[in-house]
Amino acid sequence: MTECNRCGDCCENMPLNVTKKQLRRYLATEATRPGGPRNVDHEANARFILTHWHRSGGGGTATRYSCDAFDPLTRLCTAHEERPPICQGYPWYGRTPTSVTVRLSARCSYNADQGVAVQIC
Secondary structure: OOOOOOOOHHHOOEEOOOOHHHHHHHHHOHHHOOOOOOOHHHHHHHHHHHHHEEEEEOOHHHOEEEEOOEEOOOOEEOOHHHOOHHHHOOOOOOOOHHHOOOOOOOOOOOHHHHOOOOOOO
């Protein structure tokens, strides 16, 4: 499997298929429901996104975000040790590259694992 080439494209202008309002609602209801099943990975992701991801374009569920823990000069994550599962597992999240199609930037080294480069807008 390919190593990350630290392009940083996964930290800038990222899509999110839910709104921040939905994430806040999730943390206020589902994540705190007494006796309900808890998903600590989802909770950690929601908390990190709400704290560090800021709108860079679009709107609603088409909003794109950039992470304030990303240093655009060094192209490195300044919160690397505290990264939530959404960042740690990127882009395969425990699956094999051949079992899932992921839209990656042209600079992303993980394109090599998919066999072809797929550009993100």
